[in-house]
Amino acid sequence: MNLWEYDLVIKNGMIVNEEKQIKANVGIKEGKIVEIDAHIMPNQGKHSIDADGLYLFPGVIDTHVHFNEPGRSEWEGFKTGSKSLAAGGSTLFFDMPLNSHPPTTTKEAFLQKDALAKEKSLIDYRLWGGVVPGNLDELEKLYQCGVIGFKAFMSNSGIEDFQFSDDRTLLQSMKKIAELQSILAVHAESDTITSFLSEEIISRRDHSALAFANARPIYSEIEAVQRIIAYAEVTKCKVHIVHISSSKVLKPILAAKAKGVDISVETCPHYLSLTVNDLEKLGSVAKCAPPLRTKQEIDNLWAAIGKGEIDVIGSDHSPSLVSMKEGTLLEAWGGISGCQTTLSVLLEEGYWKRGIPLEMIAKITSANPAKRFGIFPNKGSFSIGSDGDIAIVDLNEQFTLQKEDLYYKNKLSPYIGKTFRGRVKATISQGQIVYSTLKGNKISSPK
Numbered sequence: 001m002n003l004w005e006y007d008l009v010i011k012n013g014m015i016v017n018e019e020k021q022i023k024a025n026v027g028i029k030e031g032k033i034v035e036i037d038a039h040i041m042p043n044q045g046k047h048s049i050d051a052d053g054l055y056l057f058p059g060v061i062d063t064h065v066h067f068n069e070p071g072r073s074e075w076e077g078f079k080t081g082s083k084s085l086a087a088g089g090s091t092l093f094f095d096m097p098l099n100s101h102p103p104t105t106t107k108e109a110f111l112q113k114d115a116l117a118k119e120k121s122l123i124d125y126r127l128w129g130g131v132v133p134g135n136l137d138e139l140e141k142l143y144q145c146g147v148i149g150f151k152a153f154m155s156n157s158g159i160e161d162f163q164f165s166d167d168r169t170l171l172q173s174m175k176k177i178a179e180l181q182s183i184l185a186v187h188a189e190s191d192t193i194t195s196f197l198s199e200e201i202i203s204r205r206d207h208s209a210l211a212f213a214n215a216r217p218i219y220s221e222i223e224a225v226q227r228i229i230a231y232a233e234v235t236k237c238k239v240h241i242v243h244i245s246s247s248k249v250l251k252p253i254l255a256a257k258a259k260g261v262d263i264s265v266e267t268c269p270h271y272l273s274l275t276v277n278d279l280e281k282l283g284s285v286a287k288c289a290p291p292l293r294t295k296q297e298i299d300n301l302w303a304a305i306g307k308g309e310i311d312v313i314g315s316d317h318s319p320s321l322v323s324m325k326e327g328t329l330l331e332a333w334g335g336i337s338g339c340q341t342t343l344s345v346l347l348e349e350g351y352w353k354r355g356i357p358l359e360m361i362a363k364i365t366s367a368n369p370a371k372r373f374g375i376f377p378n379k380g381s382f383s384i385g386s387d388g389d390i391a392i393v394d395l396n397e398q399f400t401l402q403k404e405d406l407y408y409k410n411k412l413s414p415y416i417g418k419t420f421r422g423r424v425k426a427t428i429s430q431g432q433i434v435y436s437t438l439k440g441n442k443i444s445s446p447k
């Protein structure tokens with residue numbers, strides 16, 4: 001007979017879901033939420049957490065990380081990557097097909113990566129499959145392996161072993177992905193525009209932040225988005241536009257949605273908090289593509305979030321060796337490490353500075369991604385029968401991020417030294433406490 005009714009009880013926390021906040025106790029058993037009630041007694045749980053004064057968010061689903069394993073595990077890896085996510089309140093991630101080697105463009109590569117993720121990840125995960133010129137015949141096999149969706153680039157990916165897709169590759173792959181009823185995530189920048197403009201600054205040897213940003217302009221994103229929308233209309237393929245840097249890119253996406261195109265959109269914490277001036281000041285630690293924009297663009301993206309126009313937040317954690325961030329801005333690795341700081345950035349910039357409701361933050365970090373990628377309500381929901389995936393947050397705790405706080409293999413972050421209000425105190429993934437800084441009478445286990 002089981003002595004305990006629940007494996008874990010979290011009492012007195014304020015539960016935040018996409019619609020409302022309620023104060024209740026939560027009972028978790030065998031990895032699932034089995035009770036949400038004002039009356040569960042804490043001693044009914046084998047383990048218990050006193051969350052009085054704390055907020056319980058549905059575990060953050062990070063739809064966009066590059067953990068580089070196998071092949072480039074010196075850059076990150078499933079162990080350090082998932083530990084960083086857990087420390088930031090994430091309980092599920094979708095790993096991108098590129099920056100690992102081999103890239104996840106074949107069934108064999110999928111199986112190799114999946115075995116490593118299974119062995120090493122602290123939290124739950126899914127893998128993206130890659131679309132590259134020449135791997136059309138692999139898409140169905142990848143789908144059968146259980147990929148969460150497919151990813152293609154419309155411009156240079158920054159890495160030799162993952163080529164961007166020409167228009168014909170896009171059309172053929174989208175037709176296939178539509179048949180499979182899966183989804184294509186797209187890095188939408190025009191290669192023609194970005195390479196044309198980049199050649200100019202390279203020949204001028206202009207290494208300034210503004211030159212880099214101007215060589216990857218907003219209209220290059222808009223052009224790519226418009227083209228992919230046209231291809232979505234032709235093929236009826238579901239699409240998801242990753243990491244938009246400006247609300248101007250949102251306009252054609254919203255217009256397509258209104259016309260019935262099955263399209264969704266992601267932005268990242270860095271487009272919601274950092275500007276091209278920060279790139280100038282911080283250097284290549286803040287280099288990414290598309291690049292950081294202006295304060296006005298940040299405000300406009302937040303306004304769009306307030307209106308519910310952005311579906312999903314992904315960190316686009318794209319780490320590298322520290323040495324790859326040295327040298328000039330044009331040579332340095334393009335990608336920001338950010339998977340640990342998503343919730344803190346959203347709480348500071350969204351909730352505290354701009355009054356974005358906590359429910360909206362829960363929606364774009366958890367409920368929406370789960371719905372869009374077909375895993376709701378098992379994931380992304382605070383309800384009976386859902387996975388016990390919870391981030392316990394002290395909204396009022398202020399902290400200044402230190403390099404030593406980071407669990408990344410390479411401790412790079414544009415947020416080191418920045419102060420945030422809202423700190424993750426513990427993370428529960430499928431009922432297991434995978435991260436906790438709760439102490440003393442706040443957390444108890446059988447003696």
Ligand SMILES: NC(=O)NC(NC(N)=O)C(=O)[O-]
Nearest residue numbers: 066157158288289318334335
């Ligand atoms: N090779 C990359 O990881 N690229 C990533 N880099 C960025 N965003 O700067 C991305 O997602 O495009």
Ligand SMILES: [Zn+2]
Nearest residue numbers: 187242243289
């Ligand atoms: Zn990208």
Ligand SMILES: [Zn+2]
Nearest residue numbers: 064096316318
């Ligand atoms: Zn990425």
